Amino acid sequence: MQGVERSGAEGPAELVLRGGTVLALDAADTRGTAIAVRHGRVLAVGDEARVAPLIGRRTRVVDLEGRAVIPGINDSHLHAAWLGAMWPDTVFGAMEAGAGAEVPSGGHGGPTAEAAPFEASAAAADPHVPAGPRLVDDEAGRRRAILRAGELIASLGITSYTEPGLGPGEDDGATGCFGQAVLETYRTLESERALRARVNVLALFGVLDGPSELRAFLAGLRGLDRQTERPAWLRVAGVKIFADGIPPMLQAWTAHAYPDGSHGDLLVGGGDLGQRAANLAEMIRAVHRQGLQLGVHATGDRTIDQVVDAVEAAAAEAPADLRHYVIHGDLVTPGALERMRGLGMGLNVQAGIAAKTAPWVAGVLGEEVAAAAWPIGRAIEAGVRVSLSSDAPVLAPDWRQGMADADAWMGAAAPADAERRMLQLLHAYTVVPAHQDGAEGWKGTLAPRMAADLCVLEANPLELAPAELPDVAVDLTVVDGDVVFER
Ligand SMILES: [Zn+2]
Known part of the structure; x- marks a missing residue:
């Protein structure tokens, strides 16, 4: 990142990839057959003619032989420490493996044949609370988990991710994967130059998938230390709030009625729902006033409306481009999407979770509500920035599957043109999350001077249907100009 270019003197490249397809994914949709990299850029x-003069004696030249180069993947919601501690298990994998699985598999003791189907399945689908012994207990364990996740994601072409929720409320948590110490481990690994991907962190002042209290939240916010050595590699972007639970657990706050007549609730503490809503708004206001980004886990339509109201009020008070976003957004309404677009709010969504849990939503709120849930295509059409992510280890951190799932989920709501369809999916894992990171000026595309974060795919995605992507191998991953994975 420290490359200082003397004007007019290009000098030799360190790495040249040629003889394939290069998709820059920039605004001009630049495509080439070769790319040259130097000083991490x-x-x-x-x-060929463009890169030939840049090949020197010490340039590494990779013949693509028809393969494709795309910007490195940015998985914008991925719990890497938890993933590294669990892999190759995932929350859904454990659930689908059947009853009595001993792997961490969500709250309520994990799925068993006896458990009520919604409760067991839904617990596995979202809450990040495993049964059994702590996954990670000490510094060595935290290091191992983060590094293991780093290796895995490098092998998948992922060059950036957001670790969504680390903080003191989880210091005694059941996993050991979300406490304040994990952020310190990240700082140490970064200072050792041991990270394999760029990491954005959302601080957490409450319990993951659990309650938070206004006073503790505000105190945590005041004491938040965002300092890191190299923010391009490790950055404390903002704050995560768990506003509500999920619909299958009857926890999402919604205008629709659950089978027992209830409407769900908020996770934020307060004497009654009105007070809880006011406290949530106060948290959001405080984050915004401090100039921090906000990522809110919000699934119910009423919760999302409340979040949008609060962001609107905070932005009216202190206009700022902070790129707040709703995470999951299960029951987001067309009206809320329209307001989110106007406020510059993004939507961070996992199509695989939508596909797997929609039947449970239908079970508690009816087919019609489920059919309108996770309106990914509609959100993009409305002009909302939609970033796709894995929520790994809830799902496997495989963006190829994520794109296939998103395409299937959108169905007719995606563009009819196959190339536009694929480009939209690629953008949702590169360009859009770079914007979420406030980094669209230097990463997420392969235009000249952008960060040399890229991956080489066995085949050109623009010549494939999304459903074929999961079978396409990742051959090479480069971060900051350095090869971090080679098949
Ligand atoms: Zn998550």
Whole structure:
């Protein structure tokens, strides 16, 4: 990142990839057959003639032989420490493996044949609370988990991710994967230059998938230390709030009625729902006033409306481009999407969770509500920035599957044109999350001078249907100009 270019003197590249397809995914949709990299930056994208003069004696030249280069994948919601501690298990994998699985599999003791189907399945689908012994207990365990996740995601072409929720409320948590110490471990690993991907962190002042209290939240916010050595590699972006639970657990706050006549609730503490809503708004206001980004786990339509109201009020008081976003957004309404677009709010969503849990939503709120849930295509059409992510280890951190799932989920709501459809999916894992990170000026595309974060795919995605992506191998991953994975 420290490359200082003397004007007119290009000098030799350190790495050249040629003889394939390069998709820059920039605004001009630049495509080439070759790319040159130097000092951690893209030097040029073009044809053979463009990169030939940049090849020197010490340039590594990779013949793509028809393979494709795309910007590195940015999984914008991925619990890497938890993933590294659990892998190859995932929350859904454990659930689907059947009853009595001993792997961590969600609250309520994990799925068993006896458990009520919604409760067991839903607990596995979202809450991040495993049964059994602590997954990670000490510094060595935290290091191992983060590094293991780093290796895994490098092998998948992921070059950036957001670790969504680390903080003191989880210091005694059941997993050991979300406490304040995990952020310290990240700081240490970064200072050792041991991270394999760029990491954004959302601080957490409450319990993951659990309650938070206004006083503790405000105190935590005041004491938040955002200092990191190299923010391009490790950045404390903002704050995560768990506003509500999820619909299948009857926890999402919604205008629709659950079978027992209830409407769900908020996770934020307060004497009654009105007070809880006011406290949530106060938390959001405080985050905004401090100039921090806000990522809110919000699934119910009423919860989302409350979040949008609070962001609107905070933005009216102190206009700022902070890129707040709703995470999951299960029951977001067209009206809320329209307001989110106007406020510059994003939507961070996991199509695989939508596909797996929609039947449970139908079970508690009816088919019609389920059919309108997770309106990914509609959100994009409305102009909302939609970033796709895995929520790993809830799902496996495989963006290829994520794109296939998103495409299937959107169905007719995605563009009819196959190339536009694929580009939209690629953007949702590169360009859009770079914007979420406030980093669209230097990462997420392969235009000249952008960060040399890229991956090489066995085949050109623009010549494939999304459903074929999961079978396409990732051959090479480069972060900051350095090869971090090679098949
Ligand atoms: Zn999550």
